Amino acid sequence: MGFVNRDIVSIKDFKKEELEHIFKTAEKMEKDGYDSTLLRGRKVGLLFYEPSTRTRMSFDAAAHALGAETIWFAGVEGTSVMKGETLKDTIETVANYVDLIVMRHPFDGSARWAADVTTNRTKRGHKKVPIINGGDGKNEHPTQTMLDLYSIRKTQGRIDGLEIAMVGDLKYGRTVHSLSYALSMYDCKLKYVAPDSLQIPEHIETFLNRNHIQFTKHSKIEDIISSADIIYMTRIQKERFPDENEYNKVKGIFKINRALLSRAKPTARLMHPLPRVDEISVDADEDLRAYYFEQAGNGVPVRAALLSLVMGAIE
Amino acid sequence: MAGNTTSKDAKNGLMVRPIKDGTVIDHIPPGKGIKIAEMLNLFRQDSVVIIGQNLESTKYGRKDLIKVENRFLRSDEYNKISLIAPNATINIIKDYEIHEKKKVTVPDVLEDVAVCTNANCISNKEPVPSRLYTVSRDPLVLVCHYCNFECKEGLIRLKA
Numbered sequence: 001m002g003f004v005n006r007d008i009v010s011i012k013d014f015k016k017e018e019l020e021h022i023f024k025t026a027e028k029m030e031k032d033g034y035d036s037t038l039l040r041g042r043k044v045g046l047l048f049y050e051p052s053t054r055t056r057m058s059f060d061a062a063a064h065a066l067g068a069e070t071i072w073f074a075g076v077e078g079t080s081v082m083k084g085e086t087l088k089d090t091i092e093t094v095a096n097y098v099d100l101i102v103m104r105h106p107f108d109g110s111a112r113w114a115a116d117v118t119t120n121r122t123k124r125g126h127k128k129v130p131i132i133n134g135g136d137g138k139n140e141h142p143t144q145t146m147l148d149l150y151s152i153r154k155t156q157g158r159i160d161g162l163e164i165a166m167v168g169d170l171k172y173g174r175t176v177h178s179l180s181y182a183l184s185m186y187d188c189k190l191k192y193v194a195p196d197s198l199q200i201p202e203h204i205e206t207f208l209n210r211n212h213i214q215f216t217k218h219s220k221i222e223d224i225i226s227s228a229d230i231i232y233m234t235r236i237q238k239e240r241f242p243d244e245n246e247y248n249k250v251k252g253i254f255k256i257n258r259a260l261l262s263r264a265k266p267t268a269r270l271m272h273p274l275p276r277v278d279e280i281s282v283d284a285d286e287d288l289r290a291y292y293f294e295q296a297g298n299g300v301p302v303r304a305a306l307l308s309l310v311m312g313a314i315e
Numbered sequence: 316m317a318g319n320t321t322s323k324d325a326k327n328g329l330m331v332r333p334i335k336d337g338t339v340i341d342h343i344p345p346g347k348g349i350k351i352a353e354m355l356n357l358f359r360q361d362s363v364v365i366i367g368q369n370l371e372s373t374k375y376g377r378k379d380l381i382k383v384e385n386r387f388l389r390s391d392e393y394n395k396i397s398l399i400a401p402n403a404t405i406n407i408i409k410d411y412e413i414h415e416k417k418k419v420t421v422p423d424v425l426e427d428v429a430v431c432t433n434a435n436c437i438s439n440k441e442p443v444p445s446r447l448y449t450v451s452r453d454p455l456v457l458v459c460h461y462c463n464f465e466c467k468e469g470l471i472r473l474k475a
Binding site: 010012086087088105106107108109110112113136137138139140203 | 431433435436437438440441442443459460461462463464465
């Protein structure tokens with residue numbers, strides 16, 4: 001299907017059947033167990049310029065489960081980045097040490113640039129070192145979207161025909177933007193729940209309209225709680241608000257506790273890309289509909305599938 | 316036509332001598348002539364440069380115009396002009412006559428010509444060649460190859 005040496009930079013680079021292939025591969029790995037010889041002798045570089053718990057550790061876990069070694073840095077402290085080394089120079093260097101690079105970087109578009117750098121190396125006779133984007137600034141985080149879709153599919157048995165509500169910071173949250181783009185490939189009903197100041201941006205609305213995707217906008221969780229199949233919560237990011245009063249006006253509105261969650265369908269699932277602050281109260285964790293920790297766990301099979309496909313260990 | 320001075324030029328009072336060899340950039344939006352001249356570094360050369368501002372234009376009402384002697388444009392300069400003056404016409408003058416007339420068009424891909432308007436884009440943070448794709452010419456909308464940011468007309472800046 002053309003995954004070998006492919007850069008994973010944007011969810012928009014993928015077709016529905018390609019995503020389905022990744023999910024089927026991940027599903028098989030979960031079911032049959034990980035083959036610890038599959039990536040034996042391969043090296044994965046984990047270049048995390050910014051903090052990460054789930055993305056870095058699940059890539060690390062996935063690589064080790066398949067027998068690959070990882071070499072990494074987490075935070076630029078102790079690297080030549082502190083001396084002003086450019087991303088290009090770091091990538092040119094690390095590409096000599098590894099077979100694949102997973103990268104999180106603060107600047108938008110850094111993953112595409114890193115991918116261009118390793119593609120250009122091939123013109124000098126080097127092998128292609130594919131880049132997997134683990135989050136580039138406020139731009140994209142495609143493997144998060146893949147594991148979100150995988151989680152939806154796993155819990156509901158399908159993606160088509162579902163009602164999916166996204167709640168919280170829809171304006172700045174890159175996960176809901178990428179998820180919206182990905183869900184446009186499926187036949188879903190989307191519901192966006194946010195205060196006016198944090199509603200889904202105009203360019204996403206334009207995209208959805210152009211692709212004839214059904215969506216509605218809401219200002220209260222109560223509007224969607226009893227009909228949604230998936231409730232996708234996001235953190236309202238305090239640092240995005242021009243003043244604290246504005247933040248205080250909206251922060252309390254978008255919270256889910258166990259009592260509110262009990263009004264959801266028994267088959268519904270509450271998801272969150274994590275970390276949470278206080279938008280999901282701890283008492284909701286015990287409800288069977290709370291799925292965010294399992295969702296984070298799905299990062300391992302999805303990322304294991306991606307590593308295997310991109311490194312050509314399986315087709 | 317007498318040389319490269321048109322009757323419209325005469326009406327505009329542009330009675331300066333026609334240029335023998337060089338380039339005439341016509342149909343520049345009013346007020347953008349100086350900007351294009353600066354961008355092309357025309358003030359730093361010895362040849363004759365004539366800039367007309369707020370001239371009458373039957374097509375656009377008002378326009379700016381540049382005549383420069385012994386200077387011909389490179390393709391990257393055409394691309395830069397297209398971003399400032401999307402309707403500009405470039406006349407190449409040889410021996411007082413219009414040898415060739417070209418209309419500028421914004422190319423499909425702009426390599427290292429304009430700056431992505433997303434301040435947090437890698438192309439604005441590190442020495443990275445900019446690359447923008449044209450998604451619409453009217454109004455002008457460019458999308459960044461790296462960060463997918465939509466750069467809209469009026470905010471687009473040329474690379475220094």
